């Protein structure tokens with residue numbers, strides 16, 4: 001049985017004391033021991049957040065890593081550097097793909113770096129509104145995104161990854177995918193993963209992200225192939241984020 005994972009992507013929000021306060025409240029407020037909870041603060045506060053969740057089971061991660069290991073890459077942070085203070089990293093978020101020009105190739109190299117460093121890559125995929133409007137194309141489009149970064153990897157590597165389906169049209173818009181839409185795509189992603197490494201599809205957790213709130217979380221998380229949520233805006237408020245954690249179905 002896949003353990004639900006509720007993850008908060010804080011994006012480029014919060015000052016240092018706000019980040020510490022939020023991490024502290026989340027760590028103190030989780031009531032479920034059958035759900036994994038993760039937070040992804042801005043890189044500069046990752047260590048602070050990690051220091052303030054010690055003693056809890058909260059997973060702390062970074063929002064991005066370099067595909068390179070070390071060297072002359074001003075401003076970049078490598079996966080092994082993240083591994084010294086945190087255990088996970090978001091890779092290929094749509095804001096990085098579309099606002100910062102990150103390509104499938106770069107995304108793939110970053111996953112390589114995260115796996116080599118021993119941290120969990122949360123690999124983000126999702127279609128733009130344009131692709132969504134082309135009936136019959138959006139499912140194959142996302143399946144191809146999955147294949148481009150997950151193919152030619154071992155079963156062991158694939159099962160160390162988490163995938164997050166975040167349709168671009170649902171991110172920060174207040175218009176979440178319907179539970180049926182989220183189920184359709186997460187099931188297709190699982191099929192694509194299974195096609196790469198037979199048996200891995202059942203094991204990999206696939207999250208849904210895009211305008212998840214306490215009001216819509218239970219219905220989205222009840223879908224059989226939705227194993228959790230990647231939450232943006234609502235993760236900046238401890239009460240809202242904790243309510244989403246509570247909304248995870250009791251599966252184990």
Ligand code: 13P
Nearest residue numbers: 009171172210211232233
């Ligand atoms: P919102 O929850 O604000 O729509 O953001 C989703 C997201 O991008 C999480 O990574």
